[in-house]
Amino acid sequence: MGRKLLLEHINVPGINTLAVYREKGGYRAVEKALKTLTPEEIVEEVKKSGLRGRGGAGFPTGMKWSFLAKPEGVPRYLVCNADESEPGTFKDRYLMTHIPHALIEGMIVSSFALGANTSYIYVRGEMMPQIRILERAIEEAKAAGLLGKNILGSGYDLELYVQPGGGAYICGEETALLESLEGKRGNPRIKPPFPAIAGLYGCPTVVNNVESIAAVVPIINDGGDEYAKIGIGRSTGTKLISASGNLVKPGVYEIELGLPVEEFIYSDEYCGGIANGKRLKATVAGGSSVPVLPANLTLKLANGDPRLMSYESLSEGGFATGTMLGSGGFIAFDEDQCIVRNTWNFSRFYHHESCGQCSPCREGTGWMEKILHKIEHGHGTMEDIDLLWDVQRKIEGNTICPLGDAAAWPVASAIRHFRDEFEWHVKEPMKSQSTNYGLANYANPIEKAPEEVKSQN
């Protein structure tokens, strides 16, 4: 049984209310932080914990905090990125729905550490119930003296606001989020300057994911060193994984980083195996924007060692044989799923969500979607597959924000690992409309290091 830090009391009735949350030890971190620690000490604890950003990029949170510029007389802001809209990721919504106070507690501690007196939670517009839940929780906290002026008599003031977004995927990118929060069109800014120097309203700003902020609570309660003991290597602590797809028990799981992928999929504690007795064909390990992997590479590294759920192990082998932990949106595909169709679906999403600011992403995502639509519907040619490869290469790395990369990677990895299936769609256009390519050799066990995988980059 893995340790639970965030979801420990998730099943306690009424945990969404302040009374029950405090009964279960909630807001201990606020008392400890505001009464006994200095902001520098909190940042130091978070640094020691090795906590890495849970929103996708995996950048060390403590380091991000220490980059924050601190000019005199200029306000600083903490913004919580709750614009969770990556297909396959729903952990933040779960957390906010059931334990809103965990996020608010984390916001208070983090704002105190950063010296922010005004903080925002930017919630995606579609999550109206969660916005109401958070607002109610903020009211409760305010009534209890945990927010507002002179919190718990410490002399520290904090106002916390919930801001609904417009429901655009691009507003999950931190600079686009800031633009949107300022009331402008949600276009990503060109970096530098980074938000730590000039963010919200031109002031130094830290933008953190919901889970990163909630994870600050156990770090303060137990100490950074204690937190760092959980996990493996540089992937410390626990991580919420949103498991979906053809699994017996899809849902949000809190895992200790370093759990073998095989155990996560097949053990009864977690996903309980593939639904309906089918076999695993492929997985997307970290939300739609990370590379898709065939079953054999999901479970094992290229050298035959078991793959673990950690930042390092999942990205072992680069994009040739690896993927990324991303935001933890774990999608499993069984043998009946069509990778081409799924790639087209992802591509359609990125086409729809591109902000249209820089040209490779604006035009390229639409182009990829059209080519994939053509292949999926049996009108493709072999040249289309090569063209698709070329187009994704022209997008990747040439855009202002990572959405271009996020659009290119699923397509690149699908062609890299599932080219047979693409070719089958071209060669058997009629058959591909009624049947699926099936499992093929995608689950063949990896015994030893295969021949040098040709990096097509």
Place this chain on the structure above:
Amino acid sequence: MSDLVKVTIDGITVEVENGTTILNAARQIGGDIVPPAMCYYSKLKGSGGKCRTCIVKVSKGSEKDPRPMPKLVASCRTTVMDGMEVLNITSPEVLEARAGVVEILLINHPLDCPVCDQAGECDLQNLGYEHGLQKTRYEFERRTFDRIDIGDKIQLHMNRCILCYRCVFTADQITNKRVHGILNRGDHSEISTYIQTAVDNDFSGNVIDVCPVGALTDKTFRFKNRVWFTKPVDAHRNCSHENCKGEVTLWYKGDDVLRVTARKDQFGEVEDFICNECRFDKKKTSDWTLEHPTHISETSVIASNHYETFKPLPVIKENLALQEANQRELEKTFKI
């Protein structure tokens, strides 16, 4: 701000002021190594970074931190560091990526150059000519927009737009009121006025000059003539508008002034923005004091028949790699 930093672009070292962008450093050197810019405009604050045609490779970050930058960077928005080494036309990677951006810019462009008033002085046309493929690989229906009317002076042709945002910045910074902007998202973003109001103020005509393509053209010049059949002449008048110097270029066909534009520098940027009265209402030679014929680059379509032979700049004579790259650029420019 007096401290100078050294930056090397394609093997040519130049000293520039701290805080200069790579693109502006390259412009100080001049010649082929200047990255093309479709969206950056030195006179408009905040422009640039969007079209991605000016991407370059930074092979050495700076003297202090010599690591190369992991991705190609937009030279118009990246500032130079002391000891930075940049590769533009000597890097095949950059040329390939740039050709990719050009291809992507062209996939939804209508390619209606034969009926476009911008043809001959179109940045996208030049770019496509130099970097584009002979044939498009895009086989789907091109994106089109509904036509909207933005007034009696300016013609908006949204299908040709590459969304460089220059006209938005111009309206923000040069005119006193912006009534147009970008609507919608992704590849359906469009320049529009939302409520169909006419763009109308003293300086609105400048959006025509800053537009790198034929998306915003002069209605008073519409279908009158091809640019290369007209003869540009620099002229001035005493303009009563406080912000307009009245220094313009007149485009003659025979004795008639067909069009008035602002004067442009060697990078195609407007030198001084002009008012609408000068641009649209003064189309008689008697309104103007003529100065001299406008200098047009010998590689421009407007000045065809005046090609010069290839003479390397003195600064690149010793650098073999750059000479080779220069030769390639020249062939691109003159290919038929």
